[in-house]
Amino acid sequence: MPQYFPPNTNAFVRWALLGGGAFTVALIVALPIYARTMNNAVGVPVEQPIAFAHNLHATQLGIDCRYCHTSVEVAASANVPASETCMTCHSQVRVGSPQLAALWTSWEADAPLEWNRVHDLPEYAYFNHSAHITNGVGCSTCHGRVDQMEGIWKNEPLTMGWCMECHRAPERFVRPRSEVFNMAYQPPSDQLTLGRELVAAYHIDTEKLISCSTCHR
Amino acid sequence: MAVTTGTQLVKETTRVLAPGQTAGGIDDSVNTPVLSGKTPMWWWIGFGISAALLGLYLVSVVNLVTTGTGIFGNNMPVAWAMPIINFVWWIGIGHAGTLISAALLLFRQPWRTSINRFAEAMTIFAVVCAGLYPILHLGRPWVFYWLLPYPNTFGMFPQFRSPLAWDLFAISAYATVSLVFWYVGLIPDLATLRDSARSRFQKLLYGALSLGWTGSARAWGRYMRAYLLLAALSFPLVLSVHSTIAMDFAVSQLPGWNNTIMPPYFVAGAVFAGFAMVLILAIPLRRAFHLRSVITMRHLDNAAKLLLGTGMIVVYGYGIELFMAWYSGVEFEVFMAYNRVFGADHGWAFWLLIMCNLVAIQPLWFRSVRQNPIALFVISIIVSIGMWLERYVIIVVSLTKDFLLSSWFNYVPTFWDWALFAGSFGLFGTLFFLFIRLLPSVATSEMKEMVHHDAHHGSDYYETIRGSYHGEGGRA
Numbered sequence: 001m002p003q004y005f006p007p008n009t010n011a012f013v014r015w016a017l018l019g020g021g022a023f024t025v026a027l028i029v030a031l032p033i034y035a036r037t038m039n040n041a042v043g044v045p046v047e048q049p050i051a052f053a054h055n056l057h058a059t060q061l062g063i064d065c066r067y068c069h070t071s072v073e074v075a076a077s078a079n080v081p082a083s084e085t086c087m088t089c090h091s092q093v094r095v096g097s098p099q100l101a102a103l104w105t106s107w108e109a110d111a112p113l114e115w116n117r118v119h120d121l122p123e124y125a126y127f128n129h130s131a132h133i134t135n136g137v138g139c140s141t142c143h144g145r146v147d148q149m150e151g152i153w154k155n156e157p158l159t160m161g162w163c164m165e166c167h168r169a170p171e172r173f174v175r176p177r178s179e180v181f182n183m184a185y186q187p188p189s190d191q192l193t194l195g196r197e198l199v200a201a202y203h204i205d206t207e208k209l210i211s212c213s214t215c216h217r
Numbered sequence: 218m219a220v221t222t223g224t225q226l227v228k229e230t231t232r233v234l235a236p237g238q239t240a241g242g243i244d245d246s247v248n249t250p251v252l253s254g255k256t257p258m259w260w261w262i263g264f265g266i267s268a269a270l271l272g273l274y275l276v277s278v279v280n281l282v283t284t285g286t287g288i289f290g291n292n293m294p295v296a297w298a299m300p301i302i303n304f305v306w307w308i309g310i311g312h313a314g315t316l317i318s319a320a321l322l323l324f325r326q327p328w329r330t331s332i333n334r335f336a337e338a339m340t341i342f343a344v345v346c347a348g349l350y351p352i353l354h355l356g357r358p359w360v361f362y363w364l365l366p367y368p369n370t371f372g373m374f375p376q377f378r379s380p381l382a383w384d385l386f387a388i389s390a391y392a393t394v395s396l397v398f399w400y401v402g403l404i405p406d407l408a409t410l411r412d413s414a415r416s417r418f419q420k421l422l423y424g425a426l427s428l429g430w431t432g433s434a435r436a437w438g439r440y441m442r443a444y445l446l447l448a449a450l451s452f453p454l455v456l457s458v459h460s461t462i463a464m465d466f467a468v469s470q471l472p473g474w475n476n477t478i479m480p481p482y483f484v485a486g487a488v489f490a491g492f493a494m495v496l497i498l499a500i501p502l503r504r505a506f507h508l509r510s511v512i513t514m515r516h517l518d519n520a521a522k523l524l525l526g527t528g529m530i531v532v533y534g535y536g537i538e539l540f541m542a543w544y545s546g547v548e549f550e551v552f553m554a555y556n557r558v559f560g561a562d563h564g565w566a567f568w569l570l571i572m573c574n575l576v577a578i579q580p581l582w583f584r585s586v587r588q589n590p591i592a593l594f595v596i597s598i599i600v601s602i603g604m605w606l607e608r609y610v611i612i613v614v615s616l617t618k619d620f621l622l623s624s625w626f627n628y629v630p631t632f633w634d635w636a637l638f639a640g641s642f643g644l645f646g647t648l649f650f651l652f653i654r655l656l657p658s659v660a661t662s663e664m665k666e667m668v669h670h671d672a673h674h675g676s677d678y679y680e681t682i683r684g685s686y687h688g689e690g691g692r693a
Binding site: 002004005009010028032035036157159160161162163164165168 | 367368369370371372373411412420421424425429
């Protein structure tokens, strides 16, 4: 038998096989980890035309979320406030501040401020705030401690898997309706017992929650 | 190695091996065209046509990806039209390879040896053509990996109760096992090529591919064990793959699809289509490569018998489908059967199918037809068309008219439906022409074993009986 390859080819092939196997395994592990943790803009502050601070307005000034996000309890969308809402105070407060220049321009031109969207589901996924708020899902469960944020960012990946995590077992997250706007709410130690009671009391239909057509209509 | 140019026996024979073969002669007749620096003209013509069709395939795929599935004629309710017909058709063709190589090996049928190698290659290339269809049909082929069960961000696994999920596993298992089986079988033959390689390219190609095969007794012992194990592993696949594909239909609710007979009848249909393709490829191949001494009349005759046998099973299946439709008494089933046979839009397809798959194979009862390559070639082409029509009848005709009058729809394939189909022949042909140019299309090491057996022990019991049946003596 003729020798076409040097003798160390055997060792090379063996190592290449081992390396190839290790590489494949590493790739299979790494890709889902990347998709789950790094590619979803979680915790990345979004630039806005005005450096609006939730921690200042919601916590220090104690304004209720619904003062600005008026439709959150009754509609699918939680609206972002119009310039008029800001002007209820800022026509008086910090009038000359350069930070508020964009607000004044918009007010005088009677044109809406263009806020950049932070949470944005694809159009084929249906989401409804009121269904969640009236069934005891708190803002902080999905948006995190917005009341402590200087800027604004996503606290959760908003992937379908994330929605399903709750929809499969809502009792792990639901709280009394009275606590929905309590940003500092801590689940009690017996959350599961309380959760089951609340799921029953609010008539949450767990069958419906996991069917595709609930979100893909 | 002997330097004689192969024993190119012109006389046809009905033995598994023409008399007077030598080990060197086998090597010469199979390997000379592979190692030769000159490529025959017919190869370039065939390869050129295939490559042109492959170009058409690529153009269709690019158009499909950039424009979307709207370029096809499918629309609700005929969501599964040409792409799935062609998928089932190709995968059916891919059945003969494993049947020949694994099932016939386990049943110790010596005639498998000279046709198994190219039949396996045919299987793999057909599975490639088939496997691409469902992926292209997805609409967004680039996210095909969503079909796999991996920890995705949707928090969803594939629906394991759905036969569509089983499909994926059935086909990928089949493709993998067929590929490994084929390659393992090739190793000793590749080593033979390596040992007589002339150009540097050949030395490196066959040297690398033969994985340092030494041909020692120990290597052979392990090799034979591995080969047998692989055969045992792939044998169940012959039955399972097409059963799974049949269940895509059988598990549905649609009249014309939800028949329990589907799996066995699809398997028979697959073997039927597969052997037709084996004949379509073998008949020109044995002529072009002067392989008439190793792919003999015996092979053609046996393949023709299998064609006839499985064909009759398939026709029985058609009968049972219609009988069951009537016997069930279900209004929709009865209508489906009536529409399939007498429907104004597609009735022709059914009758053409009967002509192809029932009438055209009847001459195979006669030995003179079974041993006439030209007749076999023509019948095999008719059978291939018939098997395509069978899937057309099952898929399209059942879907166009289902339960609701308001959702009836007449399906007409578009230019791109045909372009992709014609292109898939280009893909198959390109691969096959490369295969016959670069790799030995007959399993030479196994043939040499047979030559040895033939020369030293005479023909075996089986051979003797068959030999006298065919009117030829036993010993070489």
